[in-house]
Amino acid sequence: MGQRAAIYCRVSTADQSCERQERDLTSFAERAGYTIAGVYKETSSGAKLDRAERKKVMALAQARGIDLVLVTELSRWGRSTIDLLNTLRELESRKVSVIAMSGMTFDLASPHGRMLATFLSGIAEFERDLISERVKSGLAAAKARGRRLGRQPGQRPKSDRLAPKVLALIAEGRSYRWIARDLAISKNTVADIAKRYRESKCARA
Known part of the structure; x- marks a missing residue:
């Protein structure tokens, strides 16, 4: 064979x-x-x-x-x-x-x-350097244009997106642990959403 x-x-x-x-x-x-x-x-x-x-x-x-x-x-x-x-x-x-x-x-x-592996290793290292250089160059250019990089203070994209659903489940009497498991988020995130809601409610009162 x-x-x-x-x-x-x-x-x-x-x-x-x-x-x-x-x-x-x-x-x-x-x-x-x-x-x-x-x-x-x-x-x-x-x-x-x-x-x-x-x-x-x-x-x-x-x-x-x-x-x-x-x-x-x-x-x-x-x-x-x-x-x-x-x-x-x-x-x-x-x-x-x-x-x-x-x-x-x-x-x-x-x-x-x-021999080919040695040759490929050299190219791979060159590729890594190029990628690193492009990333650094892109970040520097964005910074020069005044763009703020990374997640800004107060920004919680996933948490804010799920907040209405979390609050609705809390209103139904679901536990934080159950909500966290159902929505695939941490229990701390659920607690944080609930806390922000209570604080905003008090601020409006």
């Missing part, structure tokens, strides 16, 4: 299809003599954090259910250089390689793979 491969396909928008990627990767696997352990397809932008199908592939690797992950290109798998490097290292710890259809194999146990 050949090496077990998980086929991973991803498109960025709902009007695109994974059909071509699946067809090309299936043919690639058959030519290479790989046994297809599963086909995983999803629609997700490159920056989106929650990729349910990719998580399934990672779980399969953790369970020693595959030897390889097949992708048409690395941009289909990694969200960024940092993410790519981290997932490659995690897969390598499970003895699983990532192979792109170009024939490029990322096996960090090999000398070639370690």
